Amino acid sequence: MRRAAVAVAAGAMAVSLAACGSAKESKDSSSSSSSSAKKGDDIKIGLLLPENKTARYEKFDRPLIEKKIKELTNGKAQVEYNNARQDANLQAQQVDTMITNKVDVLIVDAVDAKAIQNSVQKAKDAGIKVVAYDRLAEGPISAYTSFDNTQVGKTQGEALLKALGDKAKKSTKIVMVNGSVTDPNAKQFKDGAHSVLDGKVTIAKEYDTKEWSPDNANSEMEAAISSVGKGKIAGVYSANDGMAGGIITALKSAGVKVPVTGQDAELAGVQRIVSGEQNMSVYKSYPQEADVAAELAVALAKGTSLDTIAKDKVSSGSATDVPSIIVPVVSLTKDNIKDTVIKDGIYTVADICTSDYKAACAKLGLS
Incomplete structure (x- = not known):
């Protein structure tokens, strides 16, 4: 039996999901990191989690992601956080707030993966890259991590x-x-x-x-x-x-x-x-998933390539070939x-x- 605490391989497992998005949109999302101006450690990352009825989000995901982001940026990154409390409309408002606050990257665990599409598009239009966390959000996301x-x-x-x-x-x-x-x-x-x-x-x-x-x-x-x-x-x-x-x-x-x-x-x-x-x-090893999300977000915020981090690709109903890392379970x-x-x-x-x-x-x- 594989233990979930082993380090995540960048090319862990391939995930195949229904794909009907445009090739252009995929190209835009997957190449966004390389086209950005590179930044240092002084970055701003938004973190939006879906609900607080399940204990994991406040107990594990949030503190683990915040900790890893700080480690990767020598404590200089700013993390702005909100929980949608299972309300898709509230989460849409939270995305708007993150856009107003000009975060560099958003990590989003969507309440409703389809309803979030317009918000993801808004973020992209504002020059903000989106990491879909734990759930594959629709829209022009730049990266994705979850479990199998x-x-x-x-x-x-x-x-x-x-x-x-x-x-x-x-x-x-x-x-x-x-x-x-x-x-x-x-x-x-x-x-x-x-x-x-x-x-x-x-x-x-x-x-x-x-x-x-x-x-x-x-x-x-x-x-x-x-x-x-x-x-x-x-x-x-x-x-x-x-x-x-x-x-x-x-x-x-x-x-x-x-x-x-x-x-x-x-x-x-x-x-x-x-x-x-x-x-x-x-x-499911939340430390692994959280570390991966932080690594993806920091790389995107700094404008560096995801090629050495995420070698898998997934597709949703609105995007194809999204750089991804899939974490094993026990x-x-x-x-x-x-x-x-x-x-x-x-x-x-x-x-x-x-x-x-x-x-x-x-x-x-x-x-």
């Missing part, structure tokens, strides 16, 4: 089948609770999971959860239990840990205990894995907590093994 999102879904689906064991038959019923339709990653997770699960089990109910909301996932799970029957659900595919929490609450209320997947290795998710309430999560289970999130310094044993989890931690040798 289809592999995330495959990893989740494979873990669920493994947990089902002999119960993994065509007649076995599971529930799928996917992420938001406004997030292109959610579709890739979903497609990856379907590629593994289809034909192996029966998907009795499937939901696309608005705004990745744990509360919505809880309601959807309650509806699935009522519709399918609590004794007939063998497992649940949950696209991330936050929703898994809402799903598990609904299952507990109904007296049902079945394998549930997750993603993001949130602390609460890791603790549920320790206690046996959640089967797995997908550990299936996180109770068997490798020590070798992943603890070893990588994401959490300490004390963070995970609070009073409610001490006994379960002891059984796993976490002390």
